[in-house]
Amino acid sequence: MNNSSMTATRRNVMAGTLSLAAAAAASATRPAEAANKKKAAQGTLPTGPGYVTSSDGTRIFFKDWGPKDAQPIMFHHGWPLSGDDWDNQMLFFLGKGYRVIAHDRRGHGRSSQVSEGHDMDHYAADVAAVVKHLDLQNAIHIGHSTGGGEATRYVARHGKNRVSKLVLIGAVPPIMVKTASNPGGMPIGAFDGLRAALAANRSQFYYDLASGPFYGFNRTGVKASDAIINNWWRQGMSGAANAHYLGIKAFSETDFTDDLRMIEVPTLVLHGDDDQIVPVADSAELSAKILKKATLKIYKGFPHGMATTHSDVINEDILSFIKG
Template sequence: MPYIDISKSTLGSLRLHYQDFGQGRPVVLIHGWPLSGRSWEPQVAELVDAGFRVITYDRRGFGASSQPWSGYDYDTLAQDLHELMTELSLQDATLVGFSMGGGEVARYFGMYGSKFIRSAVFAAAVTPYLFKASGNSEGAVSDKDVEKKQASVLADRLGFLEDFTQKFFSDASGKLLVSESQRAYAKMIAAFASPKGTYDCISAFSKTDFRADLEKIDVPTLVIHGDSDQIVPIEVSGARTHKAIKNCELHVIKNGPHGCNLSHAKEFNSALIAFLKAH
């Protein structure tokens, strides 16, 4: 399996696993929490067939990447993405961030700008700022929410993942919109993630403020979000991200749950590919 070594790691050997398919303009797919690059399976083949070079990678702590004890803050995660971009000599690329991965897209722009970036996509993303804090009354996540989720991960991580993956793929009525086999597969992917990384990322995606990062995005951008997302509701995330970025399009998937890239793969892929071809 292909890996890159993280050169700036102070934790000893640290490697990121990635996959690289197709030819054409590069599209980098950044997965959500607590999954891996495997969660992009419904998108990869169609993007390659549409004429794009598709790169997926596993965030540190997840999938087949190294599982260090630390480094799950967004500055470090964006630095990992930058090292991948540099190692693969990616230019004129589109960054596509799902859920937690949307934060990496935003922070990448905040730290490195758009020199190598053609466009950006935020899919069911955690941007701009989920935490309910002073100056962010539109946030929906409290300290108690974060502590409760972290406590559940510590007490029974597999039990937490059972409930989480159910909600991940269900609409507002609680109806599961993918097969039970697909839900179980997502749980299996998440089960082999770093317990420490799984725990630490909860605070990262819940409490990181990406508003200043979004202001630096100066390339065509697409927001894709389901209007039945029970994990990251569109009202506190996708709708606000759309308003915060200039030259930004919004595609709302009707009755789409959080995992809309799987439950509504045909619509998701159509909107994504149309955007890529237009920009």
């Protein structure tokens, strides 16, 4: 056999050996991959620090600060924001010795930008996945606006024996849209208008909403804060347009009446009487009548985003409720 033949033979042997090794490696990883997919489908596979995988495989981001043995407070953000909207409250209650948790709703912030599941049932199930992963017990849940609806559904459908109290701030329950059973609601055309503005120019729409009615910066004598406006816009633009578009239906057309009736824990309902986003008469005032153990507090002149613009007042009132 000449040198050329010997070299070719060696190459063939090496190629065959590498192919067998690759096949063996692939075969060995398949069971592990299958097991991981199964765990992800069951909602038990975390995908890194600060993430949990929900039952349909969606990655949900969360922040978890403070002593693990302290009483937990979980925050539910509004549309179209993220857990960052609660930074003021998280720092405040962290300083009071509580464990504070905030997640980003699916399609919002750092969570997965998925196509499906942009409805209250999935939102609540995602929260349940975070709660189970962190094993939160005796928790206080605080929700603002859309997050108030999410927190309501979670506490009613998933929170049995895990929740001690609930706080709703400028929250959307019982239902926002005008229906035969909710004649005081907003006409569907108002929400169609939100969808049209989002689809046409989401960036401009978010800037206008934050610089106007959300924080009451469109009111005479109210000084606008560029920092607050820009932070709202930043959070909104970090999420997915499809999730925000579909989320409008979730927060406006979901009926939480049965959820409110199911809730047994003490609930603090806070609302501003100058809320231009979720009018108080068709939200907080109705919810407080349905809830079994409600405490209603309405603030004169406060806007929808009062947890930011009047955080000093809101934080202290929540603390008093928690301690009480």
